[in-house]
Amino acid sequence: MPPVLELRGITKSFPGVLANDAIDLSLEKGKILALLGENGAGKTTLMNILYGLYKPDKGQILINGQEVVIHGPSDAIARGIGMVHQHFMLIPVMTATENVMLGVESIRNGIFLDKAKVAKRIQEISKQYDLEVDPQAYIGDLPVGSQQRVEIIKVLYRQADILILDEPTAVLTPQEVEGLFKVLRSLVASGKSIIFITHKLKEVLAIADQIIVLRSGRVVGSVDTKSASQEKLAAMMVGRAVNLVVKKKPASPKDVVLSVKDLFVRDERQNLTVNGASFDVRAGEVLGIAGVQGNGQTELVYALTGLSPLVSGEICIMDKPVHHTSPRNILERGVAHIPEDRQKHGLILTFPVQDNLVLCTYYQPPFAKGLALQQKIILETAEKLVEQYDVRTPNIFVPVSTLSGGNQQKVIVAREFSRPIHLLIASQPTRGLDVGSIEYIHSRIVEKRDEGTAVLLVSPELDEIIALSDRIAVMYKGQIVGILPAARINKAYLGLLMAGVKPSEALETTPATIQEAEVERVF
Amino acid sequence: MTTNLAQNNQKKSTPRTRLVSGIVLIIAGLAIVLLFGRNIQPGLQSTFGLTPQGDSNVIPIPDLVLPAQPAIYVLALVTIFLGAWQLARGIRSTNLLVGLVAFCYVAAFLVWAAMGRSMDLVGMMNTSLVRATPIALAALCGVVSERAAVVNIGIEGIMLLSAMTSVMLASLTHNLYLGLLAGMLTGMFVAALHAILVIQFRVDQIISGVAVNIVGAGASSFISNRYLQISNTLNNSGVFPNLAIPGLVKIPILGPVLFENNIMVYLMLILVAVTFVVLFYTRWGLRTRAVGEHPKAADTLGINVYMMRYVNVILGGMVAGMGGAYFTIGSVGRFDKLMTAGKGFIGLAAMIFGNWNPIGALGSSLIFGFADSLQIKMQILSIPIPTEFLQMAPYIVTIVVLAGLVGRVHTPAADGTPYIKQ
Numbered sequence: 001m002p003p004v005l006e007l008r009g010i011t012k013s014f015p016g017v018l019a020n021d022a023i024d025l026s027l028e029k030g031k032i033l034a035l036l037g038e039n040g041a042g043k044t045t046l047m048n049i050l051y052g053l054y055k056p057d058k059g060q061i062l063i064n065g066q067e068v069v070i071h072g073p074s075d076a077i078a079r080g081i082g083m084v085h086q087h088f089m090l091i092p093v094m095t096a097t098e099n100v101m102l103g104v105e106s107i108r109n110g111i112f113l114d115k116a117k118v119a120k121r122i123q124e125i126s127k128q129y130d131l132e133v134d135p136q137a138y139i140g141d142l143p144v145g146s147q148q149r150v151e152i153i154k155v156l157y158r159q160a161d162i163l164i165l166d167e168p169t170a171v172l173t174p175q176e177v178e179g180l181f182k183v184l185r186s187l188v189a190s191g192k193s194i195i196f197i198t199h200k201l202k203e204v205l206a207i208a209d210q211i212i213v214l215r216s217g218r219v220v221g222s223v224d225t226k227s228a229s230q231e232k233l234a235a236m237m238v239g240r241a242v243n244l245v246v247k248k249k250p251a252s253p254k255d256v257v258l259s260v261k262d263l264f265v266r267d268e269r270q271n272l273t274v275n276g277a278s279f280d281v282r283a284g285e286v287l288g289i290a291g292v293q294g295n296g297q298t299e300l301v302y303a304l305t306g307l308s309p310l311v312s313g314e315i316c317i318m319d320k321p322v323h324h325t326s327p328r329n330i331l332e333r334g335v336a337h338i339p340e341d342r343q344k345h346g347l348i349l350t351f352p353v354q355d356n357l358v359l360c361t362y363y364q365p366p367f368a369k370g371l372a373l374q375q376k377i378i379l380e381t382a383e384k385l386v387e388q389y390d391v392r393t394p395n396i397f398v399p400v401s402t403l404s405g406g407n408q409q410k411v412i413v414a415r416e417f418s419r420p421i422h423l424l425i426a427s428q429p430t431r432g433l434d435v436g437s438i439e440y441i442h443s444r445i446v447e448k449r450d451e452g453t454a455v456l457l458v459s460p461e462l463d464e465i466i467a468l469s470d471r472i473a474v475m476y477k478g479q480i481v482g483i484l485p486a487a488r489i490n491k492a493y494l495g496l497l498m499a500g501v502k503p504s505e506a507l508e509t510t511p512a513t514i515q516e517a518e519v520e521r522v523f
Numbered sequence: 524m525t526t527n528l529a530q531n532n533q534k535k536s537t538p539r540t541r542l543v544s545g546i547v548l549i550i551a552g553l554a555i556v557l558l559f560g561r562n563i564q565p566g567l568q569s570t571f572g573l574t575p576q577g578d579s580n581v582i583p584i585p586d587l588v589l590p591a592q593p594a595i596y597v598l599a600l601v602t603i604f605l606g607a608w609q610l611a612r613g614i615r616s617t618n619l620l621v622g623l624v625a626f627c628y629v630a631a632f633l634v635w636a637a638m639g640r641s642m643d644l645v646g647m648m649n650t651s652l653v654r655a656t657p658i659a660l661a662a663l664c665g666v667v668s669e670r671a672a673v674v675n676i677g678i679e680g681i682m683l684l685s686a687m688t689s690v691m692l693a694s695l696t697h698n699l700y701l702g703l704l705a706g707m708l709t710g711m712f713v714a715a716l717h718a719i720l721v722i723q724f725r726v727d728q729i730i731s732g733v734a735v736n737i738v739g740a741g742a743s744s745f746i747s748n749r750y751l752q753i754s755n756t757l758n759n760s761g762v763f764p765n766l767a768i769p770g771l772v773k774i775p776i777l778g779p780v781l782f783e784n785n786i787m788v789y790l791m792l793i794l795v796a797v798t799f800v801v802l803f804y805t806r807w808g809l810r811t812r813a814v815g816e817h818p819k820a821a822d823t824l825g826i827n828v829y830m831m832r833y834v835n836v837i838l839g840g841m842v843a844g845m846g847g848a849y850f851t852i853g854s855v856g857r858f859d860k861l862m863t864a865g866k867g868f869i870g871l872a873a874m875i876f877g878n879w880n881p882i883g884a885l886g887s888s889l890i891f892g893f894a895d896s897l898q899i900k901m902q903i904l905s906i907p908i909p910t911e912f913l914q915m916a917p918y919i920v921t922i923v924v925l926a927g928l929v930g931r932v933h934t935p936a937a938d939g940t941p942y943i944k945q
Binding site (some may be wrong): 051053077083085090101103113362 | 805806809810812816817819820822823824825826886933
């Protein structure tokens with residue numbers, strides 16, 4: 001029997017880039033094929049070709065052994081190809097039913113939408129594949145995990161046999177990822193075939209049958225999951241051996257740089273989300289704040305960086321209190337901020353790379369003289385930073401929005417690290433990045449620590465916290481429930497604290513596990 | 524969709540906003556007494572006519588006669604009571620609250636204005652509907668095209684041109700229906716031009732709309748000065764006669780307000796209903812809304828974004844053309860330059876106030892129409908407010924309504940942004 005899907009010699013070039021270079025792959029029925037590669041390796045381009053969004057320059061697409069030409073998404077849908085996009089293609093102000101039926105509407109009495117019929121079919125699909133969704137719910141009210149289920153139902157509703165999932169886990173919590181994997185397994189069990197695009201090694205090994213690794217638009221390897229290992233895959237992806245463990249010397253903490261006492265902060269909806277948090281960060285150490293997302297970490301960082309006012313409590317940076325202090329004033333004291341949402345708070349997406357690189361300092365000499373910007377100096381500085389921080393960009397004049405996520409993050413890191421800083425506040429610094437970029441940013445953070453900068457690291461990724469931190473504070477419901485030296489905890493204990501178990505009880509349940517930390521990072 | 528609307532319109536009220544709005548309401552209630560309740564001779568009555576004079580079609584009912592002073596005090600008390608209720612318990616729907624208070628004010632004003640006289644209330648309501656007709660058609664044009672994410676601020680210009688062409692063709696052919704058709708075709712062509720500019724060539728939608736307005740105002744004024752003001756054969760069409768709907772017109776109050784109008788008012792009401800159903804209950808509507816909210820999502824599902832936008836903008840242009848025709852062949856039978864007097868823009872305000880929903884757009888058009896008819900009535904009653912101020916009423920209502928609306932409506936997410944297919 002021929003494979004369900006076969007690509008032969010797919011080539012696609014964009015001005016200046018060869019995005020796909022003679023790519024071959026084949027997908028067997030009832031299997032999960034993982035397409036692994038760093039950001040910008042050409043995974044998404046390839047899948048957009050398959051889905052008819054791009055036209056290939058060369059190459060053939062065969063479905064069930066027959067050559068087909070796909071002119072657009074409707075062609076792809078008609079041939080049983082469905083795609084779950086990385087950024088969901090859902091309309092927030094419409095219900096799940098309306099979103100699912102869009103484009104293939106059921107009609108009653110000749111003209112009216114038959115929502116009841118579609119809702120019923122959605123419930124059938126829900127039941128069959130264990131995809132729990134309320135057909136009447138508005139998409140905007142649903143959590144990300146449910147939105148993704150609607151996306152999958154949308155594809156199944158169109159009777160797709162080949163499902164393409166583009167970075168499906170990037171936006172999910174670990175529990176939601178588990179749920180997704182269960183669904184994927186039940187899908188292949190019922191005869192569907194799946195292409196799973198990702199850059200996360202751990203997930204590939206957990207779910208895929210076959211792995212194809214892309215690098216710079218080329219297939220660099222096709223391996224069976226059984227014979228694959230994280231190190232091997234990482235090396236294939238990046239093109240060199242990758243350090244999966246962060247190397248660092250013991251910290252030598254000095255004076256307190258940031259001190260927080262009894263801090264209370266409200267979120268946008270006026271709920272108190274930080275409830276009396278207290279902690280100190282010293283020069284030359286990394287304090288990691290661990291916690292399940294939504295326990296006040298975001299608001300804590302907002303308060304520390306002046307983005308939102310504090311209700312009560314005290315924040316001192318370099319012994320000076322922060323109260324109704326503007327973000328600019330705070331960063332002028334030597335605070336660097338790597339924000340959680342780099343596209344919203346970290347960059348001005350439509351501005352060129354060079355302007356984004358001087359966003360914190362453009363108004364000061366040497367970048368400004370009186371009212372005039374010194375374009376020449378900005379340009380030279382930007383060129384230097386791009387070089388020094390290895391930002392991959394065609395030039396420094398393109399809008400920063402055209403860069404990949406990893407390179408956008410490097411722009412922020414370059415900007416923040418290139419000025420004299422005493423305190424670094426890094427919120428999810430490697431969110432959505434590939435292995436190479438993660439390795440790079442982690443080593444830079446450790447480097448800053450060794451130079452004597454105080455580092456506050458906030459991340460829901462436990463592995464990242466454990467790998468980088470010297471001390472770990474666990475945040476639960478807006479409070480710091482415990483601060484422990486990193487050398488003395490392990491994951492099980494941290495996990496209990498994060499779930500709201502009291503430190504004393506947590507100790508009892510894991511008595512034997514308080515030992516040397518396994519300083520190991522798994523992607 | 525109604526639930527969706529409610530979601531967008533109801534913000535969580537915090538204790539502080541409740542306190543403030545409660546106190547404001549109590550002050551507003553006292554203001555009613557101060558504004559309208561002073562220096563009233565006790566025993567003076569306000570009479571509101573509920574049966575049009577000399578209209579034999581309607582079953583007559585007695586006039587509504589209110590003692591002026593007590594009526595004003597009652598309305599003031601209702602407002603104060605609402606304030607107290609808000610302080611004590613909180614009223615869930617802000618819209619309801621604002622609506623009730625606005626009603627109290629308008630009613631108190633009417634009682635005050637009609638004091639010792641008789642006011643034809645039914646006639647005024649009918650005038651409101653008639654005056655709302657071109658506004659509602661403009662708003663409907665806005666709804667249809669903005670739901671597909673194309674902003675059309677050229678409605679004013681389209682209406683001017685259509686008003687002119689419709690009266691010209693109607694005068695030449697002595698056929699009002701041909702005139703109406705000419706108006707709609709004019710609207711269609713101008714909208715198509717706008718569509719090509721903004722969809723195909725991605726010209727900024729505001730700039731293209733402004734251009735349409737300038738061309739519309741300039742061309743129609745020029746032609747009017749050069750030809751229409753001189754030649755009666757081109758600018759004397761007559762108007763659609765009023766068409767009483769047998770049976771229904773007999774219903775007291777409702778009959779003379781709704782069922783004794785010219786065909787364009789009926790057409791407007793039918794169009795509002797049809798647009799509402801099409802927008803929310805048919806395939807076309809679903810796709811239109813999808814294209815206006817998230818064109819890329821629609822595209823990935825095989826929907827032709829450009830085609831949807833073209834057709835919606837062009838259909839909208841036809842509706843606006845009908846609104847333009849109303850000014851001449853539906854109302855006065857001749858064209859005068861700049862006769863639309865900003866109704867196209869007021870229509871856009873009505874569209875926003877109506878939350879991009881055809882029924883809402885009609886409702887807010889009626890508010891503007893009411894402000895307009897109130898102003899006419901006040902001039903006739905010669906109440907002691909200068910005419911110039913009274914004539915501002917619809918425009919002031921526009922500003923107040925829009926200012927109070929910030930953040931309370933849902934604009935189609937992609938509104939005003941061109942779609943670039945990869």
